[in-house]
Amino acid sequence: MQIKKAIHIFYSNPRSRFHRSLLQLDSIENYQEFLAGYEEEDDAHEDLVYLDKLDNEKQHQLDKLNKVLPFLNLEHQLFIRLSLQYSFNYERIAYYLGGISDYEVSLKVEKTIAVLRSILNSYEKINKAISNKKIIAQVELTDEQVEIFRMRYELQFSFEQISKQLHLNTTAVKKIFIEAHSKIKPRKKTA
Known part of the structure; x- marks a missing residue:
């Protein structure tokens, strides 16, 4: 009964639930090899x-x-x-x-x-978009446009917050954002 109670307490503990969620088989690459067991290596340096x-x-x-x-x-x-x-x-x-x-x-x-x-995922997406050589080669963004993109995607600011930070009108911020977005977004070619 004590073991059963201890197991129940362990699995109902929020901290244990958090640590269990860290190790899920779906997130492990080649989890079949992971389940097969750990092969001992003599080299402790590795x-x-x-x-x-x-x-x-x-x-x-x-x-x-x-x-x-x-x-x-x-x-x-x-x-x-x-x-x-x-x-x-x-x-x-x-x-x-x-x-x-x-x-x-x-x-x-x-x-x-x-x-x-959400902030970290959008931050990584922005870094990928900015580091993409094709976009940088094709698109020239002003410093103001880059700053608005950074504040919008990286910091998750609303247009009102961006306008307060940059001391601009909200409609001007939206217009600059749309212009920059239209430069980056590839256009569909119509016949």
């Missing part, structure tokens, strides 16, 4: 190199998070910082905040993570 690469990748992702963090609203910033500080232990976060249940904390953390994912 393991150390792999761990070093993993640490570098985690640090790179944390740096990306820290770059995006100041552009989030204060509530999202608070939940991300507390989640990292308390290792996604929703009960401790709820205790720290006071007057909020761990279920509410889990919902807010999930919403915050969804916002972060």
Whole structure:
């Protein structure tokens, strides 16, 4: 009975649920080989190199998070910082905040993570679009157009927020955005 209860507590714990969701078979490349087992290697150096690469990748992702963090609203910033500080232990976060249940904390953390994912995904899409040699060779964007694209896609600003930041009229910002978008978007050829 104690083992059954311990297993139930483990699987109902939000932190365990988070860590289980990190390791899903669909996300593993060639998961059949992963399930076949781990082949022991005598060379411990390769393991150390792999761990070093993993640490570098985690640090790179944390740096990306820290770059995006100041552009989030204060509530999202608070939940991300507390989640990292308390290792996604929703009960401790709820205790720290006071007057909020761990279920509410889990919902807010999930919403915050969804916002972060959308920002980081759009950031990667913009980087791919800007780094594409064909687009750069064919399209010449002004600095103002590039800045509006950056604020719109990378920072997820609305046109009103962009106009406030650049001290421009909202209609002018929309017009510049449409002009830049029409330069980048390939036109369909009609006969």
